[in-house]
Amino acid sequence: MKILQKTIGYALKRQRNIIYIGIGVITAVFIIVVYSNWSSLGLGWWSNWVDPMAGVATFLVALGVWLSKQFNAWEDDLPKRLTVIFIYQKRMVMKCEEAYLASEGDIRAWGQQIGSQMSGKSRLDIQPYIKQEAPIRKVDEEGKDYRLYVAYFYLNQMPEPSKDLAVGVQAEIRERLATGGIVWTVEEFER
Numbered sequence: 001m002k003i004l005q006k007t008i009g010y011a012l013k014r015q016r017n018i019i020y021i022g023i024g025v026i027t028a029v030f031i032i033v034v035y036s037n038w039s040s041l042g043l044g045w046w047s048n049w050v051d052p053m054a055g056v057a058t059f060l061v062a063l064g065v066w067l068s069k070q071f072n073a074w075e076d077d078l079p080k081r082l083t084v085i086f087i088y089q090k091r092m093v094m095k096c097e098e099a100y101l102a103s104e105g106d107i108r109a110w111g112q113q114i115g116s117q118m119s120g121k122s123r124l125d126i127q128p129y130i131k132q133e134a135p136i137r138k139v140d141e142e143g144k145d146y147r148l149y150v151a152y153f154y155l156n157q158m159p160e161p162s163k164d165l166a167v168g169v170q171a172e173i174r175e176r177l178a179t180g181g182i183v184w185t186v187e188e189f190e191r
Contacts, residue, residue, distance in 0.1 A: 083096065
């Protein structure tokens, strides 16, 4: 029973307009049938009015479902980007904005890889909890649509740069992590 409730709740949330239109059409047909004068209209009224209306309503519902599926397919095919935010003790220490994302299934692994590159450390000590926001559709400066995913990784400890890095690079990473955090943006890499 709970699965049915969850399914209906999901349908109401995602397909609310289609459901309301369907209920409205069914209610309108029912009211017309109940309050019509059956004796003067006879069965011809049904075949002349209700049957064609039901056929058109069925076509419109099918068209709505098809359009909805096409919209979802279009959204799924949009280019994907990922913003990754690393938090340590309730403070953002690293952020990479709108990195390329191959697929939604890559978010965790790709986010960890980005964090490793940003911190200069091969492995980050992260908590198993990752917060991921629902994707949003955005438009870039060229007018092209894309889907943006945002993921939050929570660190158990501040990353320590690898000893294999140059001393100056290690110092710069430590300073940036301690002061305001490391932020990578698309503009930095397009230069």
